[in-house]
Amino acid sequence: MVAIFRYDNMEMTLLIGLDAASYILTLLLVCIGLVIIFGMMNVINLAHGEFFLLGAYTVVLLQQYALPFAVILVVAFVFVALVGLLIEEVVIRRIYHRFLDTILATWGISLALKQLVIILFGPGSQQAVAPFVEPVAMFGITYSSYRLFVMAMAIAITAATFFILFRTRLGLTARGVIANRQMASCLGVNTRRVDRVTFAFGSGLAGLAGAIMAPLMSVDPQMGVGFLVPAFLSVLVGGTASPLGALWGAGIIGGSNSVVAAVWTPVIAQIVVFSLAILIIRLMPNGLTGRRRR
Amino acid sequence: MSRFSFPLTILFWVALAAAPLVLDGWNLGLLAQLMIYGIFAMSLAFIWGQGGLLCFGQSLFFGIGAYAMALTTKGMIPGVPAMTLTGLLLAMILPALAAGLLGLALFKGRGLVGAYFGIVTLSAAVIAERLATNWSYIGGFNGLLDIPPMRLGWGSWQIELYDPLPFFLVVLVAAIAAYLLLLKLERSAFGTVLRGTRDNETRAAFLGFETAEYKAAAFAVSGGVAGLAGALFAAQFAFVSPALLGFALATEVLIWVAIGGKEVLLAAFIGALAVKSVEKVLSDSLGQYWLLVLGLLFITAVVLLPRGLLAPFLRLTLPRALRRPEQATKHPTPEGRQGQNAP
Numbered sequence: 001m002v003a004i005f006r007y008d009n010m011e012m013t014l015l016i017g018l019d020a021a022s023y024i025l026t027l028l029l030v031c032i033g034l035v036i037i038f039g040m041m042n043v044i045n046l047a048h049g050e051f052f053l054l055g056a057y058t059v060v061l062l063q064q065y066a067l068p069f070a071v072i073l074v075v076a077f078v079f080v081a082l083v084g085l086l087i088e089e090v091v092i093r094r095i096y097h098r099f100l101d102t103i104l105a106t107w108g109i110s111l112a113l114k115q116l117v118i119i120l121f122g123p124g125s126q127q128a129v130a131p132f133v134e135p136v137a138m139f140g141i142t143y144s145s146y147r148l149f150v151m152a153m154a155i156a157i158t159a160a161t162f163f164i165l166f167r168t169r170l171g172l173t174a175r176g177v178i179a180n181r182q183m184a185s186c187l188g189v190n191t192r193r194v195d196r197v198t199f200a201f202g203s204g205l206a207g208l209a210g211a212i213m214a215p216l217m218s219v220d221p222q223m224g225v226g227f228l229v230p231a232f233l234s235v236l237v238g239g240t241a242s243p244l245g246a247l248w249g250a251g252i253i254g255g256s257n258s259v260v261a262a263v264w265t266p267v268i269a270q271i272v273v274f275s276l277a278i279l280i281i282r283l284m285p286n287g288l289t290g291r292r293r294r
Numbered sequence: 295m296s297r298f299s300f301p302l303t304i305l306f307w308v309a310l311a312a313a314p315l316v317l318d319g320w321n322l323g324l325l326a327q328l329m330i331y332g333i334f335a336m337s338l339a340f341i342w343g344q345g346g347l348l349c350f351g352q353s354l355f356f357g358i359g360a361y362a363m364a365l366t367t368k369g370m371i372p373g374v375p376a377m378t379l380t381g382l383l384l385a386m387i388l389p390a391l392a393a394g395l396l397g398l399a400l401f402k403g404r405g406l407v408g409a410y411f412g413i414v415t416l417s418a419a420v421i422a423e424r425l426a427t428n429w430s431y432i433g434g435f436n437g438l439l440d441i442p443p444m445r446l447g448w449g450s451w452q453i454e455l456y457d458p459l460p461f462f463l464v465v466l467v468a469a470i471a472a473y474l475l476l477l478k479l480e481r482s483a484f485g486t487v488l489r490g491t492r493d494n495e496t497r498a499a500f501l502g503f504e505t506a507e508y509k510a511a512a513f514a515v516s517g518g519v520a521g522l523a524g525a526l527f528a529a530q531f532a533f534v535s536p537a538l539l540g541f542a543l544a545t546e547v548l549i550w551v552a553i554g555g556k557e558v559l560l561a562a563f564i565g566a567l568a569v570k571s572v573e574k575v576l577s578d579s580l581g582q583y584w585l586l587v588l589g590l591l592f593i594t595a596v597v598l599l600p601r602g603l604l605a606p607f608l609r610l611t612l613p614r615a616l617r618r619p620e621q622a623t624k625h626p627t628p629e630g631r632q633g634q635n636a637p
Contacts, residue, residue, distance in 0.1 A: 044409045094597050100348050103409055104552060104596045107545070112589030119582050225541070229420055232413050267428050274421050278414050282399065285406060 011141045016262045022147050024254035025154035026213060028246060030231045031238075032161055033205030035246040038235055040178050040198045042099060043092060046106040048231065049224025050113040051203045054080050055210025056219045057117060059128045069131035073211050080207025081200040088199040096195075110224075118221045130215035146215060153212050157205070158247075165243060174198060230257070233277040239287020248288045253277060299610050303560055307473075311466060314459055323458040323530075326465040328570050330526045332563040333465075333472050335550045337519035339562030340476045342551060344485055345512045346492030350412045351419030352520055352547055355389035357539030359521025360528040361426070362388045364438045367529075370431075378444045378529075385525030386518040393517025397510030405506055407495075416544070423540030437535030444529045455529075465526055469563070472519050476559050477610075479515065486616050488512050549588065553595045555602020558609050565604060 030052060037045050058076040067075075087109060095101045130146040165171035176184040177194045185191045210224075217223055230253055238249025253273060261269035280288070313325055338352045362385040369376035374384065396418065400406045406414060427435050444455040444464065455461045479485050490498040491505045499505050528534050537543065547566070554565015569588070577584045595603060611617075 044413070091593060091597055098600065100408055100412075101596050101600060103348065103412055104548070105593055107548070108589050108593035108596060111545070112586055112593065115582065115585040115589060119586065229417055233417060236410060236413060267424055271421050271424050274417050278417055281410060281414060282406065285404060285410060 011139075014139055015141055015143075016258065018141075018143055018147075019262070020255055020258035022151055023258045024250050025151045026209075027227070027230060027234055027254040028158060028250040029150075029154040029209040029212065030206065030227050031234050031246040031250050032158055032243065033202040033209065034231055035235050035238070035240060035243050035249075036161070036205070037199060037202035039240045039243060039245075040174060041092075041096070041195055043096070043102045043199075044106065044232075045202070046103055046228070047087070047110040047113060048106075048206050049228040050110045050117075051080050051084065051206035051224075052210035052213075052227060053114065053117060053221065053224040054083060055207030055212075056128065056214035056217070056223060057121060057126075057210075058207065059211045059214040060121075060126045060219050063129055073208060076211035077204045077208040080210075081204030083207075084203025085196060085200040087203075088196055092199065093195075114221050114224070121221075123221060125218040125220035128214035128219055150212055150216065157208065161205070162243065170197070229274070230254075233274065233281070236281045237277050237287060239284075239289040241286065242289055245287050245289040252280075252288075299608050302608060303610065306560065306564070307470065310469075314462060319458040322462045324574075326458065326462045327527075327530060328567045329465050329469045329563075330523050330530065331547075331550070331566040331570055333469050333526070334520055334523035334547055335554065335562040335566035336472055336476055336559045337516045337523065338547050339551045339554075339556050339559055340480070340519070341513055341516035343556035343558070343562070344480055344488050344492065345509055345516075347509060347513065348408070348412045349415045349513075349516075350548070351415035351417075351422075351544050352516075353541075353543035354415070354419045354422050354539055355393055355517040355520035356524040356527070356543065356547075357422065357426070357534075357536075358389040358392055358517075359385040359524025360534045360538050361432060361438075361524075362521065363525035363528040364441045364534045365432065367442050368438065368440075378446065381529075382522070382525050385521045385528075387521075389521030389524070390514045390518030394510055394514030397513035398506070401506035401509045403506075405509075416541070419540055419544050423536045426536035426539055433534075435536065437533060437537075439533055441528050441532045441534065443532070461530065465530075468522060468526060472522060473559060473563065476515070476519065479512075480559070481610075481613055481616065483616070484508070484511075549592045551602075552592060553603055555605025555608070557601060558605040561602055561604040561608045564608075565602065568604075 030048070033051075034045060034048050037043055037048075055076040058079055059072055062072045062075060091105050091109065092102065095105055132145055132149070134145055135142040136145045136148060163171075165175065173184070173189050174194055174197075176187075176189060177191055181191055184194075234249030234253045235246060236249070237252055238245030238247065256276065257269050257273045260272050310325075310329070314322060317325060334352070334356055337355070338349060341347050341349055341352075363381040365371050366374055366381035366384050367376055367378060371384075374380055396415075400411060400414065426432060426437075432438065444461065445452050446455065446460075446464075447453055453460065455464060487498060487503050487505075487508050490501075491503070491508055495505050524538065527538070550566040550569050551562045552565075553569060554563070555561035573584065573588070576587075580587065
C-alpha cells in the first residue's frame with residue numbers, strides 16, 4: 001500500500017488509469033471473439049491467438065503496398081474470417097459433439113498455423129507502422145494517440161458486436177441457437193449456417209484485434225501466446241453464458257493486472273492475477289455473470 | 295483388442311531390454327532419453343485415458359520432479375542428505391503431493407470439469423514457469439547446472455552412473471516399474487471406478503463412490519510418475535531450466551499421447567518414443583516443415599482416430615472379474631436414457 005502513495009500526484013494516477021483502461025480494452029478486443037465462439041458453439045478455440053497473429057501479419061504484408069490503414073483493417077477481418085470458415089468446415093464441424101477434442105484439435109491448428117507463419121515470414125519479429133504517431137496532450141499529460149485509437153476501436157467493436165447480437169435478426173437467431181439448439185433447429189433455423197457464420201465472425205474479430213494491435217507490438221510468431229492465457233481466464237472468470245461476461249472478465253483480469261503491475265512488477269502481477277483467476281473459476285465455475293445452478 | 299496385444303506387449307519390453315546387445319553407448323543414451331519421455335507420456339495417458347482428465351499442465355509435475363532431484367543432489371535443500379535416493383524419493387513425493395492437493399482443491403464439491411480443468415492446469419503451469427524464472431535460489435531464468443550423476447549403493451560401495459549402460463538399465467527398470475504400477479491400478483477395482491467416473495460421474499457418485507477423491511488420487515499417482523521422469527531427465531542432462539515446467543513441454547506430451555493412444559499405457563509410451571525418434575531423423579531433412587507436419591498429424595489423430603494410432607493393436611483384455619457382462623451391451627446407453635427423461 002505504501003507504494004501507491006508514491007504516485008500520489010494527479011498525473012501519475014491518470015497515467016496508470018489510462019494504461020489500465022488500455023490493457024482492459026485490448027484484452028476485451030481479444031476476448032470478444034473468443035467468448036462468442038465459446039458461448040455460442042461450446043468450442044474452446046485455442047487457435048484464437050494464431051488468428052490474432054494472422055491479422056497482425058496481414059498488416060505487415062499489406063503495408064508494403066501502401067494501402068490505407070482502414071482498408072487493411074477490413075482486409076484483415078475478412079481474410080481471417082475466411083480462414084476461420086475454412087477451418088470450421090474442414091476440422092471443427094466433425095468434432096462438435098466431442099467437447100474435449102475441440103480443444104486438442106484447435107491446439108493442433110494453432111501449432112500448424114504458427115509454424116506456417118514461421119515458414120512464410122521467418123521466426124524474427126517484424127514491424128508494423130502506426131498510421132499516426134503524434135502524442136496527444138491532455139489534462140497535463142501526454143499520451144500515445146494510437147493507444148487512444150485502439151481504445152476507441154475496442155469500444156466501437158464491442159458495441160457493434162452487441163448491437164448485432166441484441167438488435168438484429170441475425171443476432172436473435174444466434175441467441176436462439178445458444179439458448180436451445182434443438183428447439184431453434186425445430187423452428188426452422190439452419191443451425192449449421194449459424195455455426196459457420198459465428199465461427200467465421202469470431203475468427204474475424206480475432207484477426208481484426210491482431211491488426212489493430214500490430215503497430216503497438218513487435219509482430220512475431222509468438223505474439224498470440226501472450227494474450228491466450230489472460231484472454232481465456234477472462235472468459236472463464238466472466239462466464240460464458242452471455243457475451244457480457246467478457247466485459248466483466250476483461251475488466252477484472254486487465255484492471256487488477258495493471259494495478260498490481262504498477263505497484264509491484266509485471267511478473268508478480270501476472271502470478272497474482274492468474275492465481276486469483278483460478279480461485280474465482282474454482283469458486284464460481286459458471287463465472288461472475290453465470291446463473292447459479294440449483 | 296487384438297489377439298496379438300499381449301504377445302506384442304511382452305515382445306516390446308523384451309526388445310527394449312535387449313537393446314544394449316545391439317546399440318552402442320551413444321544410441322543407448324538416446325534411447326534412455328526417449329524412454330524418460332515415454333514414462334512422462336504414460337503418466338499423462340493414465341490420468342487422461344483412464345480418468346478422463348485432460349491435463350494441459352502435466353509438465354508442471356515433470357518440472358517439480360526435475361527441480362527436486364537437482365536441488366537435492368546438489369545439496370541445496372537444508373536438512374536433506376544429498377543422495378540420489380533421497381532425490382528420487384522427493385522427486386516423486388513432491389509432485390504427487392502437489393497434484394493430489396491441486397486435484398482435491400479442484401474436484402471437491404462442485405468441481406471443475408473438462409475444458410475448465412484444462413485451462414486451469416495450463417495456467418498453473420504458466421504460473422510455475424514464471425515463478426521458477428524469477429526465483430534466484432533455484433537458478434532463475436538460467437536454471438541449475440552441474441547436477442551430479444546418479445550414485446547407487448551405500449558407503450564405500452558406490453557406483454556413479456556416468457556410463458550410458460548402467461543409466462540405461464536404471465531408466466529401463468524405472469519404465470517397467472512405472473508401467474506395471476499404472477497397469478496394475480488400471481486393471482484393479484480402483485481403475486474400474488476411475489473409468490466409471492470418466493464415463494458418467496453422476497452415476498458413479500450415485501453408486502456411492504467419492505469421485506473427487508478417486509480423481510485426486512489418480513492425479514497424485516500420475517504426478518508422482520511424471521516427477522520420476524523429471525528426476526531421471528535432470529540426472530541425464532545434468533541441467534534443469536524453467537522451460538521444463540511450462541507450456542511447450544506440456545504441449546509436446548499431449549501430442550505424443552494423442553498420437554499413440556491415451557487409453558493404452560504402452561501405446562502412449564511408444565507414441566513418445568516414435569514421435570521423438572522420427573523428429574530426430576526428420577527434423578534435419580524437413581527442417582521447419584517438421585512442426586507443420588506434426589501439427590497436421592496431431593489434428594488428424596484427434597479428428598479421425600481419437601483412440602490413437604497404436605492403441606487398437608496394444609489394448610490388453612481386462613481381467614475376467616472386471617469385464618463388462620455380455621448382456622450389458624443390450625441395454626440402452628446412458629445418453630439415450632437421459633435424453634428420454636429430459637424435460
